[in-house]
Amino acid sequence: MRVMGIDTSTFTGGVALVSGDEIVAEYSATITRSNSESLACVCERLLAGAGWAAPDLDGIAVTVGPGSFTGVRIGVTMAKVLGYALELPIGPVVTLDAIAANLPFSGGTGGLVCPLISARRNLVYTATYRVSGPHPERVSDYAVRCVRDVVRSFRSGEPGGLDRNRERVLFVGDGARVHKQVILEEADAMVAIGPDWCIGPRPAVVAALGRLVIESGKASTAYDLEPFYLGRSSAEMARGEARSGGGHAQGGL
Amino acid sequence: MAGAERRAFCVLGIETSCDETSAAVLEGDGLCDGAGAAGAASATSAGVTAPGLRLRSSVVASQVCLHRRFGGVVPEVASRRHVEMIIPAIDQALRDAEVSLADITAVAATRGPGLVGAILVGLSAAKAMALARQVPFIGVNHVEAHIYANFIEHPGLRPPFVCLVVSGGHTDLVYLRDHGCYEAMGRTLDDAAGEAFDKVARALGLGYPGGPAIDDAARGGDPAAVRFPRAFLEEGSYDFSFSGLKTAVVNYVRKAWGTSDRSQDARAGATGRASLADLAASFQEAVVDVLVEKTTKAAVGRHVQTVALAGGVAANSRLREMMAQRAKASGLKLVFPSPVLCTDNAAMVACAGYYRLARGERSSLDLPAVPNLDLE
Structure with missing residues (x-):
């Protein structure tokens, strides 16, 4: 085809x-x-x-x-x-699915991929994926949210937050670059920001x-x-x- | 050979520069140099005609209802609607024309002026069509297209002539020296004439769009009831200004009717003040006076024999009537399109594209949309 x-x-x-x-x-x-x-x-x-x-x-x-x-x-x-x-x-x-699919097999030990696409002001389009195989498996709804709220929602104390012992989240997409400072401020050790070649x-x-x-x-x-x-x-x-x-x-x- | 069908050009036109999603099919036998028939050699293409020009279909999916509650066109709403309507409009145009995609030999689309997000839908559609069908593509100026609406129904029309393009977005006096050869003689310095119609209609509580609403309301009204100001600007200027007139009407309404309570209309009439019909007619007269005066002067100044009207406001009955009187008195021939070809439509785009294509012009597929495109 x-x-x-x-x-x-x-x-x-x-x-x-x-x-x-x-x-x-x-x-x-x-x-x-x-x-x-x-x-x-x-x-x-x-x-x-x-x-x-x-x-x-x-x-x-x-x-x-x-x-x-x-x-x-x-x-x-x-x-x-x-x-x-x-x-x-x-x-x-x-x-968002297409960006997550840039990172196949990246969820070996419970890792999540979270693409962030810049919207207006401090908003981002986002969804969360588990990409343990060749294709991303979406585990959240698609949403437009304040970037700070997105990052905070992954904190281990939050409802639905990550399990500190076994989960990590990788932020990718242009929103991850634009809002890098906010992500680093709000994040704890379980957060990573993807390199520029996998942002789009x-x-x-x-x-x-x-x-x-x-x-x-x-x-x-x-x-x-x-x-x-x-x-x-x-x-x-x-x-x-x-x-x-x-x-x-x-x-x- | 009698009955033999020659389809030198079968153009699909696409127009999405404002709030109408439109597609049309126009065909013809190419261009003929009319000089031979006229018995005189011509160095220009001014004698050129397009024999057998036939409008096969013209589909306009209007968004007026969608924008009515906002009292004007909302760009993001317009762009979204264009995406929804573009395939149905193209498909209907082909069906109405009883042609298949394989019969289309070229695609024309508006590239400006207009709302850039809206233009991009039609322009992208046209490029994709040209790519898929492997046929030529031509980008067209929207104002030029309005002028060319006149060629669809007036096969004898040929340059040079002066055209008043008057709509919700434009008030331009254009001298068409030859096909594709324009001189912008004048334009509005503030509101377009159609914009003034919209704003005054709102002040009078007549709704949107204002052009047809005022045209209707003015019937039976006394155009001399209120002497609103006419902006002729400095001597010899072909430019226009309608914002002063608009303000004068709004102020008059506030003063005469108190705040903006339109329900006092009946009382106003009873107390001898101007009625709604009088106000609408008086405002319309002030606009038409200036348009007719300047258009006539421009035609006489350029020594042309023909004047043309184009654009949505060219459908206004009073403008047509007054312009016809003045043209006759000045020995000018007047042409204007049918009302459906005055408002935005793809037939005019196909026609402007047709003349350019027939002259051998082509646009590249990376042609950009230009929101404030000038006539070139």
Whole structure:
């Protein structure tokens, strides 16, 4: 199965082509708005480099968020139209799952992985994973929370906190870098911060996870694929913007 | 050969720059140099026509209801809705046109000006479509597209002409010297005309969107009931200003009706003060007076024979009526699109794209969205 993986949901973004388990091509860069707009160009280049044409694809994988609203919309819209025009199944991938999947077999002795994606102010999008095998197993709900609360919730005294004797938590994602100081302040010895090379979702990982979704028969179509904004509903958003004067401010970048 | 179908271009247009998710299919036989037929050689493309230009479909999924309770367009709400509606809009446009994706030979989309998050949905969709179908892509200026709405229904129309583009986001006087060759003669220095309509409609308790609401309310009203200020600015200026007028109306309403209690309307009428219809008509007259005056002056100043209207406010019945009178008195031919092609739509985007594509232009797939894009 030939799958194109697309990610524009966070501060890194890119495209990958996989054929079965093989990564045929992968491009990733720190994203600005202008290079998320050039995503179609990257797709075109990778396809040409691989000697594929768009109709050769068997599926599309895409990160649906949470992350940058505008970024998510660019990726999801591209995936919808590619899926529609090429009549392909689409494998949606939650961005947090994709980041956690960068760290397979990392939970040997009860370790947890906690991706943090920067949202507004001190908020992060997060979930907790046990990654003892090749794929992450999520053990919490997806949530948007204050970063300090997230870190504190792992303290061994807290309800649901870690067992000091056998558990550790690894924070990854751009939120871990942005809020490093808060994490170090609030954390105790059982906390680690992942290195920079595993902070963002990798397009090839997105393609692999999306392929699993498609193969398990849970693919979305161009019509029902939805962004996963997580957090304020659009109505709440609107009231917030209306209060602050509405106008034509760019929301959610 | 009679009956033979030539599809030189079958353009899918996409427009998402504000609060309408729209897709359209436009086809035609390419461009013809009309110079031969006119019997005169022409160094420019001003004689160019697009023979067989046919609008096959135009689908507009309006978000007006979604934004009504906020009294204006909320960008994040608009962007989210565009993502939900983009596939249904494209699919419906293809069905209505009775064409398949394989018939589409190019894709055109608005790249600005507008709300950047909203534009990016349609622009990304168009690029993905071009990538998937391996057809050319062209990015289009939204204001240019409004002007080009006139070419869809007026096959004889050709540059040069002066066009007033007037909507909720724009008030621009544009001299179209030739296809793709523009001179921005004037623009609003503050509110767009449509924005003034929205704000005054709100002050009058007429709801959103304000353009059609005021147009309706003004019927039967006396346009001379209240003499609101007209901002003509300095001599020879083609720029506009509507914020003073808007403030004057709001102040008048506060004074005449007390605070903002619109229920006193009936009493106001009974006591001989301006009724709601009079106020709406008087405000509308002040806007239309300035628009018509400057547009006529611009056309006469550029020695053109034709003036065009475009944009949502070009659907205003009083503007059409007054502009027709002035154009006739000044010996000018007036054209404007049907109301459905005045408000934001993808047919106009497809049309502007069509002319550019037929001239051999193409956009790269990394073309950025530009929220404050100028005509170029």
